[in-house]
Amino acid sequence: AEFHRSYLAEVEHEALIVDVRFNGGGHVSQLVLEKLARRRIGYDVSRWGEPEPYPADSPAGPLVAITNEHAGSDGDIFTHCFKLLGLGPVVGKRTWGGVIGISPRHALVDGSLTTQPEYAFWFSDVGWSVENYGTDPDVEVDVRPQDHVEGRDTQLDMAVELALAALREHRPLSADLAQRPRLELPTLPPRAATSGNGAAAPKRGASKAGAPKAAAPKGARKPTRKSGG
Numbered sequence: 001a002e003f004h005r006s007y008l009a010e011v012e013h014e015a016l017i018v019d020v021r022f023n024g025g026g027h028v029s030q031l032v033l034e035k036l037a038r039r040r041i042g043y044d045v046s047r048w049g050e051p052e053p054y055p056a057d058s059p060a061g062p063l064v065a066i067t068n069e070h071a072g073s074d075g076d077i078f079t080h081c082f083k084l085l086g087l088g089p090v091v092g093k094r095t096w097g098g099v100i101g102i103s104p105r106h107a108l109v110d111g112s113l114t115t116q117p118e119y120a121f122w123f124s125d126v127g128w129s130v131e132n133y134g135t136d137p138d139v140e141v142d143v144r145p146q147d148h149v150e151g152r153d154t155q156l157d158m159a160v161e162l163a164l165a166a167l168r169e170h171r172p173l174s175a176d177l178a179q180r181p182r183l184e185l186p187t188l189p190p191r192a193a194t195s196g197n198g199a200a201a202p203k204r205g206a207s208k209a210g211a212p213k214a215a216a217p218k219g220a221r222k223p224t225r226k227s228g229g
Contacts, residue, residue, distance in 0.1 A: 003032055007057070014061045014172050015163040017156070018082070021066055021092065025073025033081055036063060043175040051175045060173070062166035063088035064159045067137060072096030077121060080135040084125055088166075089138040091159045097134030 010016060018036065038058035043051040053060070067079045067090055076095045083090055101119030108114060122128050139162065141155045 003028070004035075007035060011057055012060055015064070015167055016059055016061070017064045017066065017159045017163060019066045019156070020071050020075050020078050021068040021155070023067075023071045023075030023078065025075055027074065029074045029078040029081065032078065033085065033087075036082075036087055037085055040173050042173075045175055045177070045180060051177070062163055062170070064163045064166075065090045066155050066159050067092040067095055067135070068143075068155070069093045069096060069134075072098045072134075073101075076130055076134055079137075080123060080126075080130055083135065083138070084123060089162050090135075091139045091141055091162065092137045092155045093140065093142065094136050095134035097130060097132050099131050 016036075018032075035057060036059060038055045040053050040055070040058040040060060042054045044054050045051045063082075065079065065082045065088060067075070071079060072095060076097060076099050079090060079095050082088070099121040100117045102115040103118050104113045104115045106114045106116075120128060121130060123130060139158055141158045143152075143154055147154050
């Protein structure tokens with residue numbers, strides 16, 4: 001949940017740096033990698049709204065990951081899969097190397113639990129070798145004690161440098177809004193005036209039947225009705 005909240009706020013930046021240092025594991029690497037692996041190939045552009053990336057929530061530009069020797073278990077898995085999927089360079093130190101999983105489900109009479117190794121990870125490039133070794137970064141950068149004292153994060157600095165270099169080579173994909181379709185409406189002929197029932201309205205001075213109205217001659221007197229008797 002924390003990743004998704006932050007990701008939606010950051011995904012439109014030109015580049016993303018994913019920091020998995022000190023990641024002690026869990027079961028979320030698949031969810032995170034599924035988002036990061038999306039490749040933006042277009043935009044859905046509405047007439048009045050803002051362009052929406054396609055696929056949705058896909059990164060706008062290059063990715064860089066930072067890891068270190070304290071990233072283990074799912075931290076190992078994420079780092080190795082980030083490299084295996086070719087999402088971007090990995091900066092830092094070799095990961096811890098512990099991907100054997102346990103399940104604390106065997107209870108003892110005193111209420112404590114006992115666990116045994118039950119799960120292992122195999123990858124298409126190195127087989128079972130992540131266990132007891134970890135994953136090497138593409139660019140190894142150490143954080144020395146004097147760097148800590150001076151407040152320098154040399155691994156983050158290198159990640160920023162790699163992201164900027166990638167941006168210089170390949171700019172993020174953007175829609176060419178200047179060439180968006182703007183079809184003009186065709187010019188229609190003027191419509192004849194119609195009455196409420198859809199029929200053509202009669203011309204002024206004509207009866208509903210279309211015959212001209214009779215006019216009384218000038219000087220003629222209107223006939224008057226005489227009473228009987």
